[in-house]
Amino acid sequence: MTNHDNVIILNVDDQDAPRYVKTRDLQERGFTVIEARTGAEALRLIETERPPIVLLDVELPDITGYDVCSFIKKKWPGVMVLMTSSTFTTSIHRTRGLDSGADSYLVQPAEPLELAAAVNAMIRIRQAEDAMRTLNASLEQRIKDRVADLEAANLKLKHEMEQRERAETALVQSQKMEAIGQLTGGLAHDFNNLLTAVVGNLDMIRMRATDPRIARQAEHAFRAAERGSKLTAQLLAFSRTQKLATAPVDLNGLISGMGELVNQTLGAEITVVTELQDGLPHALADANQLELAILNLSINARDAMSGAGTLTISTRLDSSNRQRLVVCVADTGTGMPPEVVARAFDPFFTTKPPGKGTGLGLSQVYGIVRQLGGDVTIDTAVGKGTRISIALPIAHAEAESENAGPSDVSRGSETVLIVDDDPDVREIMSGVLSDLGYRVKDVENGESALKLLSDYRPDLLVLDFGMPGANGADVATSARQLIAGLRILFVSGYSDTSAIERAVGKASLLHKPFRPAEFAAAVRSSLDARRD
Known part of the structure; x- marks a missing residue:
């Protein structure tokens, strides 16, 4: 015998004898049975006990079984109803019972085995429905979880894409900036050499001119050349390759x-x-x-x-x-x-x-x-x-005066060797120092300088950093092997200040374009500095 102790069945019948028989037959097969004699009593018991199955007689003293069944299905759709009757047995009655919501219709009197089989069938249907509801709920939750996962994945994907696009944009911009830096760095060297010669010569002309008109014209040209120098500095700053040079500014x-x-x-x-x-x-x-x-x-x-x-x-x-x-x-x-x-x-x-x-x-x-x-x-x-x-x-x-000229700086008598591949720049530097009393020699490259240093001992080596062949740092290293403690002043038209400073160490560095007064002051400062 199957154990159905946990299954409660409500047996609703106003007739004691048939109600007793149905209760007894079900109890003998392990079911727990509660009883009701009227439709109202049945509804109260369903409200409090919630039985999964109701065995409902059609003919009741207060409410018909059809109406009770309809009410049950509206309020508790999960409760299954097995309608029974010994009087209303025609197909019309059975159809009406099923239309009112009954899950099955059993004509009384029924054999005990038939009644138990009918109840067991309803239990199996109830269990299948419960399993289906559980499965549906599980599927709904899984769908909700999956939708949430997909939405989160979409948001993450979108974010990775405000991020990938930004990274790609930043990379493109960075590559542009690197290209600009390389281009301006190369241009700066030549342009700064050119400006050094222009600014230097114009400064000398305006300081020496006796004709006011020539002096005025030289002054205008000098200012234009200085604007060109500022333009170069701004381009280099845009490429982020030149360090800032702070000074008092009005x-x-x-x-x-x-x-x-x-x-x-x-x-x-x-x-x-x-x-x-x-x-x-x-x-x-x-x-x-x-x-x-x-x-x-x-x-x-x-x-x-x-x-x-x-x-x-x-x-x-x-x-x-x-x-x-x-x-x-x-x-x-x-x-x-x-x-x-x-x-x-x-x-x-x-x-x-x-x-x-x-x-x-x-x-x-x-x-x-x-x-x-x-x-x-x-x-x-x-x-x-x-x-x-x-x-x-x-x-x-x-702020320092912008009109300072060679006459404002100290003179000297020391020997200076100038190394620069640009002849115009060499001429300006040599002329400025010669006018101030220095004894000057100049050569166009590092190889020539090192040959000269084998038997020549200058007090100062003025050395261009960027030249064909060996750069200034390499030449400086070889020169100091020939003359220990040789004072060196680097001049450079290149833009990458940090790279130059790493190469030259603590040596003096003057950036092109420079004015004659700035160059003379840097030379004097380098000569007066304590030997390394």
Whole structure:
């Protein structure tokens, strides 16, 4: 006999004898049976006991079995109903019972085995339905989990793609920058040599000219050549290959001197206003790079104003730190939302359409200012314009005069050997030193210099870093093997300052293009320095 102790069956019948027989037959086969005599009583027991199977007689004293079955199926659809009757036995009655929701219809009296078999069949159906519901619930959960996994995977894939695209963009930009660096590095050497000769000769002409008209013309040409020198420095800074050269800078003078350049760059639709506080001390900065930073900010401001508006460049003493000066570039443009401000200094980040911006402008400004020991802040709101403030440390020395000439530096009588592959540069350097009383020899390459040093003992070797054949560092090593402790002044038109400094160590280094006074001062300083 099968054990059905855990299966409760509700036997509903108002007649005691048939109800007793059905209960007894089921109990003998291991079922737990509870009884009800009316439809209302049956519904109360289902509410409290929740039997899985109801054995329901059609004819009841208060409610018909059909109505009871319909109510059960509406409220407890999981309860299975086996309708029974000894009176309503026709096909019409059986059909009505099944239509009311009954799961099966059994005509009474039925054999005990038939009744048990019918109940067992319903139990199997109930168990199959339960298993199906469990499976469906499991499948639904698995589908939900799978959908969630797919959504997470899609989000991750999308993120890996705001990341892959950014990495690819950064790589392309980095490759462009590397190419620019290599190109400008090579051009800088030749261009700086050319500028050294131009600046040097013009400086000599303007200092020696007795005709005021010639002196004035030389002065104009000299200033143009210096602008060329600044342009080279800015290109090199853009390729990130040249270290900053800090010195005291007159901010008001620098900004005033940029007026023509800024106006030409921004166009006639942009009104440029300057508000320069009088009596400011000098800032410690690299004038060329600071000009580049202000120009970058001005171009960004022009773009934010869609080509028409007012740009204000101002200077003042930092009210929160009296040891700093502030340069502000403000526009009347569209302003920036907080999410853009948060990323404004990120390299390669730009809100401009493709081909309209590299995303390097503000990051370059930030890098320059931080190298100078300053800070950059952004004050902006959508529709309210943008103000970018650059805070720079105050210099504790005055700016050097730009009009210093050879007559302002000390003279000398020492012997100097100049090694440079550019004949015009050699001529300028030799002429400056000869005029100051030095005894000078010059050669065009390192091989010639080393041959000469076998029986010639100069007090100073002026050595170009980049030359055909052996570079300056190699020549210096061989020269010091011939003459221990030989003082050496390197001159270089190359842009990669860090690489040069690694090669020459602690030796003196003068960058091209230089003015005659700067060269003379560097020579004097190298000669006066303690021997290594």
